[in-house]
Amino acid sequence: MLGLNAKDAGLFLLVTIMVILAPLILNPFPEGSELAQFNAGYPDLMQRFVIFGIFAIGFNILFGLTGYLSFGHAAFLGVGSYAAIWMMKLLTLNVIPAIIMAVIFAGLFALLVGFVSLRRSGIYFSILTLAFAQMSYALAYSVLTPLTGGETGLQIKSTDSPLLSNLANGEIGRANLFGLEMGSSFEWGVGNWLFTFNAGYYIAGIVMLMAFYMSIRIFRSPFGMMLRAVKSNQQRMNYTGLNSKPYTLAAFVISGMYAGLAGGLLVAMDTQVGPERMFWTASGEVVLMSILGGVGTLIGPVLGAGMIKYMENIISKINDNILHQWFAFLPDGMEDFVVFLIHPFIGKGWHLTLGLVFMAVVIFLPGGLVEGGQRIGRLFRRKKRDGAVGDAAKTPAE
Amino acid sequence: MEVIVLQVLNGLDKGSAYALIALGLTLIFGTLGVVNFAHGALFMIGAFCAVTLNRILSLSHEVIDPDKTDFLGNPLAVNVPYVYDWFGEAAGQGIINWSVPLALLFSIPIMIIVGIAMERGLIKHFYKRPHADQILVTFGLAIVLAEIIKYYYGANPIPTPAPPAFSGSFDFGALIGLENIIYPYWRIIYFSFAMIIIAAVFAFLQFTTFGMVVRAGMVDRETVGMLGINIDKRFTIMFAIAACVAGLAGVMYAPINSPDYNMGMHFLVLSFVVVVVGGMGSLPGAVLAGFLLGILESFASLGVVIDLLPGINQIIIYLVAIVVLLTRPRGLMGRKGVMEE
Known part of the structure; x- marks a missing residue:
């Protein structure tokens, strides 16, 4: 199907179904119940899941395949965002030109950065990309203020009148796709459940599926094999007479374009940008996403992105009162003690939880969540085989 | 002339901080071969040692002062730090005022413990893993510590x-026959302190048997191990020393910029650039590049320069790093064969 083998097609189909049904799946708890705060099925968060999924998929094409660890990927996201918002301010509020411009500009910027940075490898490459990203951030924050809005960033204001959108005087434009507004959603109430199907989410979701499909094709293509060769032994590759530079540069630019696409989509959803999107912590975040999910796997980065965005939104919402409710069944002293123990990890402390989870993953599960899933799967399969074959299964699993 | 001297001086204090952190990073990299992204966190912990000692010394209890009254006419309750009770008011106040220099002593055991715990508990298990894994796990640790x-x-x-x-x-x-160079005392002290620490580290490596073994281990770890020397133990101690250097740099930096939890990360990014410019694995290179970049940064902040090239003060360090890496791939004083996979 679609030029994929059965296994990949199955994976793609699964992801497609997940994306389509996400508003249902992510809203398992009825409205007003104690667990409703764990619902992730509201448009803003779901949009972030898929958009950062795209960002992480792109990052994974570079890091997962070639092994080049870029610490400055947020710069491309930022450049894409700025390009997109200028399209919306000047030309049209339709999101398609904005997203296309975002991809083009991010690609060009990635070409420039990649051309310079890829002359070095290893940690030098990481530092070079970091240096470029920090430079873009510093410039966007200070000198380029006329272009980037400096600290306040850019928003669509009532004074903007894009050429092709007929706005009434003083009307604040809203991002749309041929008239379908990004913010518009259809709500479906079933019993106590309220499901929100948001236009913006589905548009971002479709783009994400396309991006995911592209990444599967890249992984399975001869080009992808070349990139893997770069990762496993670049020297040997050079000895066989192949110049690896065009391949790594292509991977870098593709990955930068993915970041630009994510940046453009972010603007399409919330029509604002600030320079903090390019700060190095944002670059660090996409590294965390890929590692957490599983570097070099197809679905890993998407899982990682989803998990981090979920933690960011849900764990940071939990507070002491909610904890007291959960542990109300314990004796009073115990209850206070347990809440006291958990307190540093919730609310504003969610970064602490993130850091610990991340460290645990790097230490114990270098392959990320995907490897974790595979290990569990293998455990069950081996048990079955153990029963049937007996000592044939004694060969170690790894 | 005055302007130039003033800018050099202004660059020295930041340059000292960069040089000290970069020195520790290079020590760790040179000995253990680990890229330590948590080094900035050690700098931050040092700064918070100063904060903590200041708070401990200021711990106080309430005393009713019969002589004074508050605005309602009741006797006034005054907070009296415990150190006043023990050493008398004047000496007590002196101790509190001198909490930052005292924190140097306070921080050394803490940094040694933190350093050894970090190396034995976490980094030890990452020697055989790829550099990317080391970067990632220490990056995670840096987040957790912050x-x-x-x-x-x-x-x-x-x-x-x-x-x-x-x-x-x-x-x-x-002092040097020029006019109008007003400079804070503390920054001069910071610079002198940095020079003393740097000199001490170099002297330790150069003139002691322990340092000689460590240097030998940096060149060829296996051979030193084969000679019956427990090189791992010495490298652990070097890690603790590097942690101490970062911590002391942090303690002394606390009065210059009020410490917050993010300062480690802020300095770390720049220090990595410094290390790479200086040359991975080269101690003199790290120190040189630290001062050089600090001074360059302060020159770029001059009004004249900013008028000419707006924004240059923000990006000069990164710009220099890019140019150096592209023209001298090993950095200013890098050794051959380090991190060139």
């Missing part, structure tokens, strides 16, 4: 004053 500090000390910068004797400025120009 968040722990944030939890206990809050997110706001905490002002930590220098001793009053050094809090003012003086006319540095008068």
Whole structure:
């Protein structure tokens, strides 16, 4: 199907179904119940899941395949965002030109950065990309203020009148796709459940599926094999007479374009940008996403992105009162003690939880969540085989 | 002339901090071969040692002062630090004022413990793993340490004053026959302190048997091990020393910029650039590049330069790093064959 083998097609189909049904799946708890705060099925968060999924998929094409660890990927996201918002301010509020411009500009910027940075490898490459990203951030924050809005960033204001959108005087434009507004959603109430199907989410979701499909094709293509060769032994590759530079540069630019696409989509959803999107912590975040999910796997980065965005939104919402409710069944002293123990990890402390989870993953599960899933799967399969074959299964699993 | 001297001086204090952190990073990299992204966190912990000692010394209890009254006419309750009770008021106040220099002593055992715990508990298990894994796990550790500090000390910068004797400025120009170079005492002290620490580290490596073994281990770890020397133990001690250097740099930096939980990360990014510019694995290179970049940064902040090239002060360090890496791939003083996979 679609030029994929059965296994990949199955994976793609699964992801497609997940994306389509996400508003249902992510809203398992009825409205007003104690667990409703764990619902992730509201448009803003779901949009972030898929958009950062795209960002992480792109990052994974570079890091997962070639092994080049870029610490400055947020710069491309930022450049894409700025390009997109200028399209919306000047030309049209339709999101398609904005997203296309975002991809083009991010690609060009990635070409420039990649051309310079890829002359070095290893940690030098990481530092070079970091240096470029920090430079873009510093410039966007200070000198380029006329272009980037400096600290306040850019928003669509009532004074903007894009050429092709007929706005009434003083009307604040809203991002749309041929008239379908990004913010518009259809709500479906079933019993106590309220499901929100948001236009913006589905548009971002479709783009994400396309991006995911592209990444599967890249992984399975001869080009992808070349990139893997770069990762496993670049020297040997050079000895066989192949110049690896065009391949790594292509991977870098593709990955930068993915970041630009994510940046453009972010603007399409919330029509604002600030320079903090390019700060190095944002670059660090996409590294965390890929590692957490599983570097070099197809679905890993998407899982990682989803998990981090979920933690960011849900764990940071939990507070002491909610904890007291959960542990109300314990004796009073115990209850206070347990809440006291958990307190540093919730609310504003969610970064602490993130850091610990991340460290645990790097230490114990270098392959990320995907490897974790595979290990569990293998455990069950081996048990079955153990029963049937007996000592044939004694060969170690790894 | 005055302007040039002043800018060089201004660059020295930041340059000292960069040089000290870069020195520790290079020590760790040269000995253990680990790229330590948590080194900035050690710098931050040092700064918070100063904050903590200041708070401990200021611990106080309430005493009713019969002589004074508050605005309602009741006897006034005054907070009296415990050190006043023990050493008398004047000496007690002196101790509190001198909490930052005292924190140097306070921080050394803490940094050694933190350093050894980090190396034995975590980094030891990452020698055989790829550099990317080392970067990632120490990056995670840096997040965790910063968040722990944030939890206990809050997110706001905490002002930590220098001793009053050094809090003012003086006319540095008068010393060298120039006019109008007003420079804070503490920054001169910071620079001298950095020089002493750097000299001490170099002397330790150069003139002691322990240092000689460590240097030999940096060149060829296996052979040194085969000679019956427990090189791992020595490298652990070197890690603790590197942690100490970062911590002491942090303690002394607290009066210059009020410490907050993010300062480690801020300095770390720049220090990595410094290390790479200086040359991975080269101790003199790290120190040289630290001062060089600090001074360059301060020159780029001159009004004249900013008028000419707006924004240059923000990006000069990165710009220099890019140029150096592309023209001298090993950095200014890098050794051959280090990190060139």
